[in-house]
Amino acid sequence: MSDAYEPLPVDWDGAVNAWRVRHGLWRMGRAEWLTEAGWDALAQDGVRSVVDVRLPQEVTRRETDPPVNVIPDAVERVHLPIEDHENQEFRELCFLYLDHPRYYNDAVRIFPDKVADALTALRERWDAGGVVVHCSAGRDRTGMLTALLLQLPDIPGGPASWEEQAAVYSAAVRGINEHHRTSGIKHPYESYQAPDVLEPALQDRLASLKSFLEEWPGERVAELMASRVWPGAGARTH
Secondary structure (H helix, E strand, C coil): CCHHHCCEECCCCCCCCCEEEECCEEEECCHHHCCHHHHHHHHHCCEEEEEECCCHHHCCCCCCCCCCCCCCCCCEEEECCCCCCCCHHHHHHHHHHCCCHHHHHHHHHHCHHHHHHHHHHHHHHHHHCEEEEECCCCCCHHHHHHHHHCCCCCCCCCCCCHHHHHHHHHHHHHHHHHHHHHCCCCCCCCCCCCHHHHHHHHHHHHHHHHHHHHHCCHHHHHHHHHCCCCCCCCEECC
């Protein structure tokens, strides 16, 4: 893996689990963690679009979120959920594994149009300028889309090696775990895992991610995207 393609931590004020994946492509946890200064820094770094793939009911401010009155006009916000938790098959197959790549294949199979729309939005906005993708933790929905995007043969810098894919996913797993260690706000069902617990679990996740990517080479990802007639820019929130 080239040093140029190692995930780099991003210091946008308030941002959680934020990483530069490649030039013009970033990932992070929920946008509501950003302060106004964080939004300004994001824009100054060249981000022109923020694509939020959470469910509609997740897109809300919490009492503990910083107040934000102004988001830079140059930053487009797009909401494109890639799941539907009312889908019974998804609930039965995936709800136990939403923090693990073993659910990725079923998610793409059950929601191919949603995933294709999000990938197309990210790919187009990456070409048009800088783009950030985020979910809640910035780990699994974000991780699935980032991994698929990095498989594509025509992305800037070419398709990722397995070493790069593993480094990008591992950074996000460790990043949100570190947030759980330092945050004074208790998460409803996740908590900090010490290295002797986290690292074996991470290796299990990486094995599942590798199997998933072997089933989704770049050509197949491109076919998924091409099978969808892209209707436009998605649901803008800003």
